[in-house]
Amino acid sequence: MADWIWIMIPLTALMIPIVAVLTSHQQRMAQILNRTTGDHSEIEALRREIAELKTLIHQQAITLDSIAGVQRATLEAPPPTPRLSERLGP
Numbered sequence: 001m002a003d004w005i006w007i008m009i010p011l012t013a014l015m016i017p018i019v020a021v022l023t024s025h026q027q028r029m030a031q032i033l034n035r036t037t038g039d040h041s042e043i044e045a046l047r048r049e050i051a052e053l054k055t056l057i058h059q060q061a062i063t064l065d066s067i068a069g070v071q072r073a074t075l076e077a078p079p080p081t082p083r084l085s086e087r088l089g090p
Helices: 002-076 084-088
Strands: none
Touching: none
16 A cells, blocks of 8 residues: 555655646636627627628719619700700800
8 A cells, every 4th residue: 555655655745737828828718709609789880880891882973873773864965956046146
């Protein structure tokens, strides 16, 4: 029985650093998992903001298209015919 005690003392001394490394690893993994959970809400907020920006860009594109159509119609229309008195001059 006394022979086992002398073997167990060095083994116990070697197990302490191993347990410390495993514990710190578990803590780091828990921090990483908690960090990714917090990022999920931030990602959703960014997705909502991108959707709002897309909607705004679509509205602006429609507005620009309608303005371009009005300008095209104005430029393609024939100029107004001057009145007879304007053509004859002073």
